[in-house]
Amino acid sequence: MTDPADLTDPADLTDPSDLNDEGVRLAGAGDLVGARSVLEAALATSPPEDRAQVMVNLAHVVNALDERERAVDLLTEAIASGEGAVRLTAVASRADLLPWLGRWDEAWRDVEEALVGVDPAQQVVLRNTRVGLLMMAGHLAEAEAEAVEAVELAGRHAPEYLANLYANLALLADEAGDEGRAAAYRVLSDNPGRQPLGPRWQRFVELNTEGAVLLSSGDRDAARTAFAAAYRETLEVPLREPPAPADASAPADASGTGPAAVDDVEALVCRAGVAGNLAGVADHPEEAVRWSTEAVEAARTALTIVGDAYGSATVLVNALLSRAAARLTQTHLPEALTDLDEALDLVTWAEDADSFEATVRASRARVLAVGGWFAEAADEARAALDLAYTAAPAMAASVHATLAEIASATGDLPGATEHLALARDLSAATGDVAGVATALLSSARLAYLAADLDRADAWYDEAEALLADDPRRLAACLHGRAAVAVLRGEPRAALALTDRALALVETPTPLESLAWHQVRGSAFEAARDFAEAESCYAEAEARCEAAGLWHVALGMAWWRADALIRRAADATGEERQRLAHRALDLALPAALAAEAVRQRFPHGPLREQWVALASAPATRSAFLAIRALGDSALAAEYVDHVAGAVSLHADGVTAPVQRGDLVGLPPPPTTGAHLPYAASGFATGADPAFPSAGFELPPRVRLDPAVPTALDAWIDVTEQRYGFAVRSGRAVASW
Numbered sequence: 001m002t003d004p005a006d007l008t009d010p011a012d013l014t015d016p017s018d019l020n021d022e023g024v025r026l027a028g029a030g031d032l033v034g035a036r037s038v039l040e041a042a043l044a045t046s047p048p049e050d051r052a053q054v055m056v057n058l059a060h061v062v063n064a065l066d067e068r069e070r071a072v073d074l075l076t077e078a079i080a081s082g083e084g085a086v087r088l089t090a091v092a093s094r095a096d097l098l099p100w101l102g103r104w105d106e107a108w109r110d111v112e113e114a115l116v117g118v119d120p121a122q123q124v125v126l127r128n129t130r131v132g133l134l135m136m137a138g139h140l141a142e143a144e145a146e147a148v149e150a151v152e153l154a155g156r157h158a159p160e161y162l163a164n165l166y167a168n169l170a171l172l173a174d175e176a177g178d179e180g181r182a183a184a185y186r187v188l189s190d191n192p193g194r195q196p197l198g199p200r201w202q203r204f205v206e207l208n209t210e211g212a213v214l215l216s217s218g219d220r221d222a223a224r225t226a227f228a229a230a231y232r233e234t235l236e237v238p239l240r241e242p243p244a245p246a247d248a249s250a251p252a253d254a255s256g257t258g259p260a261a262v263d264d265v266e267a268l269v270c271r272a273g274v275a276g277n278l279a280g281v282a283d284h285p286e287e288a289v290r291w292s293t294e295a296v297e298a299a300r301t302a303l304t305i306v307g308d309a310y311g312s313a314t315v316l317v318n319a320l321l322s323r324a325a326a327r328l329t330q331t332h333l334p335e336a337l338t339d340l341d342e343a344l345d346l347v348t349w350a351e352d353a354d355s356f357e358a359t360v361r362a363s364r365a366r367v368l369a370v371g372g373w374f375a376e377a378a379d380e381a382r383a384a385l386d387l388a389y390t391a392a393p394a395m396a397a398s399v400h401a402t403l404a405e406i407a408s409a410t411g412d413l414p415g416a417t418e419h420l421a422l423a424r425d426l427s428a429a430t431g432d433v434a435g436v437a438t439a440l441l442s443s444a445r446l447a448y449l450a451a452d453l454d455r456a457d458a459w460y461d462e463a464e465a466l467l468a469d470d471p472r473r474l475a476a477c478l479h480g481r482a483a484v485a486v487l488r489g490e491p492r493a494a495l496a497l498t499d500r501a502l503a504l505v506e507t508p509t510p511l512e513s514l515a516w517h518q519v520r521g522s523a524f525e526a527a528r529d530f531a532e533a534e535s536c537y538a539e540a541e542a543r544c545e546a547a548g549l550w551h552v553a554l555g556m557a558w559w560r561a562d563a564l565i566r567r568a569a570d571a572t573g574e575e576r577q578r579l580a581h582r583a584l585d586l587a588l589p590a591a592l593a594a595e596a597v598r599q600r601f602p603h604g605p606l607r608e609q610w611v612a613l614a615s616a617p618a619t620r621s622a623f624l625a626i627r628a629l630g631d632s633a634l635a636a637e638y639v640d641h642v643a644g645a646v647s648l649h650a651d652g653v654t655a656p657v658q659r660g661d662l663v664g665l666p667p668p669p670t671t672g673a674h675l676p677y678a679a680s681g682f683a684t685g686a687d688p689a690f691p692s693a694g695f696e697l698p699p700r701v702r703l704d705p706a707v708p709t710a711l712d713a714w715i716d717v718t719e720q721r722y723g724f725a726v727r728s729g730r731a732v733a734s735w
Helices: 017-030 033-045 048-064 068-081 085-103 104-114 120-137 138-158 158-173 179-190 201-216 220-234 258-280 285-306 313-327 333-347 353-370 373-390 393-409 415-430 435-449 453-464 470-487 489-504 512-525 530-547 550-569 573-599 605-614 616-630 632-644 659-663 712-721
Strands: 700-702 732-733
Touching: 017 033, 017 048, 017 415, 033 435, 048 068, 048 085, 048 220, 048 313, 048 732, 068 453, 068 616, 085 104, 085 120, 104 120, 120 138, 120 158, 138 158, 138 201, 158 179, 179 201, 201 220, 201 258, 201 415, 201 605, 220 258, 258 313, 258 373, 313 333, 313 353, 333 353, 333 470, 333 489, 353 373, 353 393, 353 605, 373 393, 415 435, 435 453, 435 470, 512 530, 512 550, 530 550, 550 573, 573 616, 573 712, 616 632, 632 700, 632 712
Parallel strands: 700 732
Antiparallel strands: none
């Protein structure tokens, strides 16, 4: 906001030049009446050599006040007295107005005469006017030919006119019924670039723009073809190593490096942009990483040579976002976060900085949530949401979806439901069909977790109706239906659904493959085909290990333990003991690790929510496994261990668990009451090394602090298996 103390009172101005500048300022601020008054005062006192410029400025103001004849009179006088660029501007401006007074022929004659002997930059000014005259006269073919020639000339000599010329070409394409070309020209008009590319790159710009228009219309394959053709245009200029600046601390400048060097730089700029676009239409994450890496490297080099003259910072941020998304799909989470951290450092350089920051923070929140860094993810998502509502409203829905995932994974199902309702409504309001479908799929999963199978099926029905052209999300929908079928006691139907899902996805991502094996494992178990179930679970576990998804492995371990406990309940003798031992080997380390994950959370409700709800299934499985084995000594040691993990009670979350309740847990549930882990929302993964968020690790609890217990060995196994500390090396006496 302008400080009133900085405003100039026109009455205090006496110098004609100052009055002229003040009139221009007032006109730019929308005060046309004030501008007219000041400019008339300037005209009355200006010396003869300055009058023409003042008259041109005053003519623009009075024309805006609907005094067209007065404007033409002023411009006529300016033409008579002006010289050079001022006279040329007066000719062009007058020619723009004369047709409205029925004097088109006079306007055309003036422009034709003015074109004789002028330099290329002045030609652009007059040709731009001639395009408008031809359009007004209905000579559309001639107007288009004139505009195309003027664009080539403007690219070399007067780039400030490119936006207007492209806008006229868009209007001409509209008139011809060519919607594709019209859209392409509008893109060019809206994005003329900070420093326009030279004429060498005109064909590249057309092809790249064509690809963008085709992609926005949904024709992905045709867009890829156009982008590939544009990329080939950039290969015709061999790139040389950029010269090292004489003064490394000085900003780079291409203006004195010669035409060949400029072509090199512009080839880099073009290559960065189109490689980023090719990353966006890649079919596989590996291909997306390859293209986005080329875009990153080219944009970085362009920034080193000429700074952000061509808008390369924006290209670099987009390329980093694209590569991070592909790396997230590959579950290469640390690399994705590195890209996003760099993008966050660059957003202040990019155009529309707040919108880009919202996008980067939303992406970081998603990666952190997938990695199980829920507290950090929640903070980042809230920051992204604040920015989205002010600078990028269309993004708000996806951020609410991420917040729903965080809430669900930490046991806050009502909070997750609320965020998903907002995500669904916001996506519908902005016409984002994919966003609506994603929110419906997540809502169905929450209904499934609440054992409301009819509602889950209804959500899946609604989502499936939107997913005919989206095989990946349709596969997720079929996975969800399969999980519901298992819970309904229909394992064969569930297996058929997983087969359909796999057929839809040519190359499953690690998380998709993991989900497929988990659901199939649960279906085989429900069908009592335990060998096949174990094979599926083993494959899922291998996928977890290969992708570094320790958090997924942790959840899957207690889920597999539950399955083994159910089998042990129907077995006798040595088979019962064998199954119980296997269940304990899975369940107890998972429970110890789940309880220790609290160190990842800072003090506050999210930490207590995790302790009370999210880690509870693992603790419950551990006690059931110990009970199935009948090891009362280990049960007592584990009770002491759990009692030593002091946690504040989160009001309204769950009632405190008493020591006696832990020993007297109910018998294992029936198969129909079990919720497969694949649908539980804990499918996350990250580097297992994490710092404590505030509390020190609790000590080990022993009957005699000097004598290790059986549980000590299990703690050691857990720390080795999951890669982080569970208890400190100190020991205290049990109570």
